[in-house]
Amino acid sequence: MRQRSEQEDGTRRYRMADAANLPKDVVLGVPILTLTGHYEVNIENYRGILEYTEQLIRINVRSGQIRITGKSLEINYYTTTDMKITGKVEKIEYS
Structure with missing residues (x-):
């Protein structure tokens, strides 16, 4: 079988x-990312924060990871279902 x-x-x-x-x-259960220009990302349906610096934020999602790189990155708020990231977003990668 x-x-x-x-x-x-x-x-x-x-x-x-x-x-x-x-x-x-x-x-x-897939994540939803809403990018507003180069300065704001809203993420829904994430599982956890794996790494958080001013240059890199790694987020755990059901299908793997999301890496957001940039400058002056900051998590403005997060709940169990969504979060808001601000700063100069230069790259978003899925792995």
Whole structure:
């Protein structure tokens, strides 16, 4: 019996959410990033803060990590579901 890979399972859930017109962020637990210019990032559906300096903020999400690099980065607020980061955002990477 063949086991499904994590990617196949994620693709299947994505198609099911799409077919049922359900919000994908809720069904899949994926993060939502809202970037306002180069100076503000809002992140929803994160799991934790892994690293926090003025040049790098690493966030744990269900599918891996998000790395935000820049200058004068600051987490203005965070709750169990969302956070706001300000500063000069130079790069956002997913891994």
